[in-house]
Amino acid sequence: MADAESWYGLDPHRLAWLIRHYTRAGDVVLDLDAHPTVARAARYLRRHPAALVTDGDTSRIRLTGIRARPARIRSLTDGGVSLLLAGLPRPGGDRLGLRALTDVMEQWRRLLCPGGFVLTVLPARTPEPGRISRRSAVITAARVAGLRYHQHLPVLLVPLPEIESRTDPATAASTRPALLHGRHAPIHLDVLAFGTTSTDQEAADA
Incomplete structure (x- = not known):
């Protein structure tokens, strides 16, 4: 189970690496879950953490933990955010239906x-x-919505064993399967990156 410091299973170090990789100093980083670890990592990297505030049918980007004049804040948020972080499925959402995702x-x-x-x-x-x-x-929903598929990053949640006995022909038959409640225990999660524009060739496994 992920601890309170992790964001969807990503520890602070790997989360900070992703923020640094996809943004530059001074950029706005919007986390839809308003996780404190995201905010701390963004501030440490000299980015501006932000949250999405919804009022009825309207939403606005609000910078968190910043003291600046309103004109300065508007200059940072009016042009949009450089990085948006979101876990799927969203709280209260459906089971990743294509229409809702789009x-x-x-x-x-x-x-x-x-x-x-x-x-x-x-x-x-x-x-x-x-x-x-x-x-x-x-990936399909993002493309329909006008985003470009940029990268798939499988992130390991547990260290992999140096030797996997189930792959050894001599011991595979006698090795009990590593199941949790009848299922294989999850050892990784998928991080998918999408961009508004891209010059990279789209991945072949999309």
Whole structure:
């Protein structure tokens, strides 16, 4: 189970690496979950953490922990955010249906500045028979919403063993499967990056 310091299973060091990789000093980093670890990492890297404030049918970007004149704050937020962080599925949302995902991705795209990125995190899960994988559904929805698929980053949650006895022909038959409640224990999660623009060739596994 992830501790309170981690963001969807990502420890502060790996989270800070992602923020540094996708932004520059002075950029605005919007975390839809308002996680304190994201805010601390952004401030440490001299970025501006932000939250999304919803009032009825309208939403606005609010910088957190900053003391500046209103004109300065508007100059930072009016052009959009450089990085938007969000876990999927969203709290209270459906099970990653394509239509709902597309609507959400469209809303996120409008919050980005030119050249900005969306980073989504979703726990890895074996596709159900007859259904496309959740990762493929997220990628498809992002493309329909006008975002470009940039990168897939599988993130390990536990150290991998140096020797896996189930792959050894001499011991595989006698090795008990590592199951948790009848399922394999999750050892990684998927981080998917989408951009407003991209010059990279789209990944072949999309």
